Amino acid sequence: MNTLKAVLFLFVFSFSSILSFSQEGGDKLIGVWEPSNGKAKVKIEKIGSKYYGKIVWLKEPIDPETGKPKVDRNNPDESMRSTPIKGYRMLKDFEYTGKKEWSEGTIYDPENGSTYSSTIKMKDENTLDIRGFIGVSALGRTDVWKRLQMPKRK
Amino acid sequence: MFSIKKPLRISAFSSLLIGITALQSCSTSKSEQISTNITVSSEGPYFSGSNSFFSEYSVDLTSLISEKPLAADDIKSIKLSKASVQHIENSDFDFNQFNSASLQVVSDNAPMTSIAILNPIPENATTTIQINASKEADLAEYFKESSFTYLFDLDFKEDDYSDAMSFSLDLEFIIEYN
Numbered sequence: 665m666n667t668l669k670a671v672l673f674l675f676v677f678s679f680s681s682i683l684s685f686s687q688e689g690g691d692k693l694i695g696v697w698e699p700s701n702g703k704a705k706v707k708i709e710k711i712g713s714k715y716y717g718k719i720v721w722l723k724e725p726i727d728p729e730t731g732k733p734k735v736d737r738n739n740p741d742e743s744m745r746s747t748p749i750k751g752y753r754m755l756k757d758f759e760y761t762g763k764k765e766w767s768e769g770t771i772y773d774p775e776n777g778s779t780y781s782s783t784i785k786m787k788d789e790n791t792l793d794i795r796g797f798i799g800v801s802a803l804g805r806t807d808v809w810k811r812l813q814m815p816k817r818k
Numbered sequence: 819m820f821s822i823k824k825p826l827r828i829s830a831f832s833s834l835l836i837g838i839t840a841l842q843s844c845s846t847s848k849s850e851q852i853s854t855n856i857t858v859s860s861e862g863p864y865f866s867g868s869n870s871f872f873s874e875y876s877v878d879l880t881s882l883i884s885e886k887p888l889a890a891d892d893i894k895s896i897k898l899s900k901a902s903v904q905h906i907e908n909s910d911f912d913f914n915q916f917n918s919a920s921l922q923v924v925s926d927n928a929p930m931t932s933i934a935i936l937n938p939i940p941e942n943a944t945t946t947i948q949i950n951a952s953k954e955a956d957l958a959e960y961f962k963e964s965s966f967t968y969l970f971d972l973d974f975k976e977d978d979y980s981d982a983m984s985f986s987l988d989l990e991f992i993i994e995y996n
Contacts, residue, residue: 713926743953746937748918751868756930
């Protein structure tokens with residue numbers, strides 16, 4: 665009976681360790697990232713069990729047409745078009761699937777108001793392949809994002 | 819032979835359509851305004867830019883509307899109609915220290931949805947603001963879950979070294995149900 669308990673304990677312990685290790689792997693996505701066009705910086709954070717990316721810096725924060733901070737003027741929901749682009753969560757609902765991949769998310773392009781299905785692959789600690797697509801992943805485009813390196817304190 | 823039966827088929831089809839329409843009119847959905855109060859909070863310090871405040875919300879379908887306990891399948895739509903936000907505690911506080919305010923809902927099973935925005939925050943804002951509800955965002959999916967999270971974002975003009983902040987949100991919804 666004691667042997668059975670020990671086996672059961674080991675099984676539960678191993679399972680929870682694997683689960684916890686897998687979740688920690690997912691958190692490697694957390695940080696500030698820069699898309700290849702250099703127009704923005706996006707802070708990825710975890711809310712609940714999913715990952716979200718918020719625009720925290722814009723190369724051109726002011727809309728030249730209005731002279732005011734850029735807003736989400738292409739949002740399909742007209743009543744939300746005053747939402748500021750700075751602070752906007754352009755990456756939403758990514759779930760860690762293991763093997764340095766996050767899926768089931770969406771990426772929003774504020775320049776045209778379109779939302780695409782999206783997956784993220786971490787090529788190395790400081791490089792992400794972010795793929796946006798419509799329908800099937802084959803019909804899409806991949807952008808390379810680099811982790812923002814914080815200056816080291818002396 | 820075929821040409822004789824065709825009018826009969828059309829007549830039967832028309833009767834069926836009338837029957838379906840009659841059934842639909844018997845099951846017309848109802849609507850009711852519901853309200854709730856939540857407190858969102860987070861710990862400081864807060865840095866210039868967007869900072870988030872959270873509140874977990876447990877759904878109780880048995881007391882959501884006054885008429886009857888609801889089942890998840892009864893809910894057709896739930897839309898936010900009004901949202902007012904009040905700061906809790908700090909007496910020298912005013913909303914002028916923020917550029918904008920927005921409200922989202924998020925859960926493990928449904929995609930994050932933005933439900934209200936106020937940008938910019940008016941210069942005469944004091945300790946209470948009204949944020950504008952989305953006309954399209956439908957929260958039915960969220961209220962069919964056992965719980966979800968309200969996520970309130972405030973865009974700080976400057977860094978703020980408060981230990982913590984809390985806000986009281988009065989929310990009104992229009993629920994359509996069967």
